[in-house]
Amino acid sequence: MTDAVTDPRFVGWHVEDDAHRAMPHRLYTLVFPMDSARSRVLLGMKKRGFGSGKLNGFGGKVEPAETVEQGAIRELAEESGLVAAAAARCGLLLFYFEDSPVAMEVHVFQAREYSGVPVETDEMRPEWFGVDSMPFDRMWADDHIWWPLMMRGDLFVGRFWFKADQVTITRSELDRVDSLDFAQ
């Protein structure tokens, strides 16, 4: 596994305080395939592993030999069957769980053009939802907080502190940013 502390792709240090910057970070992607013509977004019901039972975008850990965007496109294909040539950066999320010494650095993307049709995989069961009727009660507790910014087209950076129950948020920060260019 990539050494999370020295991973040169880690960009959280641009927005973190000294204490959190010193934590090991693991990089993840989170991709939302958009169907703008019908104001829909594809979510997947996670069938196993971290976050199982929740609806979420598609994504996972970034592999050592790929860029974050390549990882986003790869996970989208693996988990949903959709093939995208590019993914647009929307935000950066940092998650701290009280029982974990490793911070999660999640790079959020939208896929606006893609080919293929959604297929159920071992990991995810895909389903379309209207962007104005999101099933936030079946998603991660942070999602409803930053979702409106993403829908407005604002770029954002969020930090969320979770209890070990993976439900309770004890502290949060969310900022609109002019650029995510540091997150290359």
Ligand SMILES: CNc1ncnc2c1ncn2[C@@H]1O[C@H](COP(=O)(O)OP(=O)(O)OP(=O)(O)O)[C@@H](O)[C@H]1O
């Ligand atoms: C805490 N609040 C959260 N809010 C919204 N999304 C969250 C999240 N916490 C994790 N996520 C996303 O959940 C996926 C986990 O990925 P995860 O299944 O662990 O990775 P990967 O597919 O590589 O796993 P395998 O080890 O191969 O099974 C990944 O998209 C990551 O961005």
